[in-house]
Amino acid sequence: MTPDQPKRMSSRGKFKTVFLSLADLLGIEYVESVVSAASRLTGQPTAALRKLARQRVDFFPAQLQQSLVAMLPQVGRRFSRPLTVSARGASTLRFESATRMEAAPLSGLGYYRVGEDGRLYFLAKSEHYHAPLGHAFEGYRLVECAQRLGVPNAAHNNTRGYITRRLEEELVRTANGLEPDDKAGLRPRD
Numbered sequence: 001m002t003p004d005q006p007k008r009m010s011s012r013g014k015f016k017t018v019f020l021s022l023a024d025l026l027g028i029e030y031v032e033s034v035v036s037a038a039s040r041l042t043g044q045p046t047a048a049l050r051k052l053a054r055q056r057v058d059f060f061p062a063q064l065q066q067s068l069v070a071m072l073p074q075v076g077r078r079f080s081r082p083l084t085v086s087a088r089g090a091s092t093l094r095f096e097s098a099t100r101m102e103a104a105p106l107s108g109l110g111y112y113r114v115g116e117d118g119r120l121y122f123l124a125k126s127e128h129y130h131a132p133l134g135h136a137f138e139g140y141r142l143v144e145c146a147q148r149l150g151v152p153n154a155a156h157n158n159t160r161g162y163i164t165r166r167l168e169e170e171l172v173r174t175a176n177g178l179e180p181d182d183k184a185g186l187r188p189r190d
Helices: 022-026 028-042 046-053 062-074 093-098 138-148 162-175
Strands: 017-020 105-109 112-115 120-122
Touching (some): 022 138, 022 162, 028 046, 062 120
Antiparallel strands (some): 112 120
């Protein structure tokens, strides 16, 4: 996070709310180039596209946090209409024996999912998402903003985009314990 990004510091034991925009994450230079290209491609005014690129998203709003806490007593109970007829799938016998169709998700929010049996399940493990943000993570609104700006999701080897290359840098930097301004540590090696 940069020093100019607004953030709300919560009291002890509560989440620190993070607000970020595409411009915050990707930098003004990149966003301005994206806005220029999108404006030319779509005919939309640059001011509207710039506003979209700078729109900050609250990654874990207080209202969502409160709603999730309020649902906690309902875990394990019937929560919604169950799916009474489901697809069996076409897996191996061993995989099928481990499958729990009743717990397969119909919907999810935060650290909950509603299973095909209509019961509310608590995500006691990450389920391929980072709990507690979990399902329907508000930060995905930034992906929607990027799509509206026409940011391509291509990650082909020789034309991988700016975002993919920035993620590569952060992955290598973090994995190697490099400081954020250590450009030499990111240079290609044979």
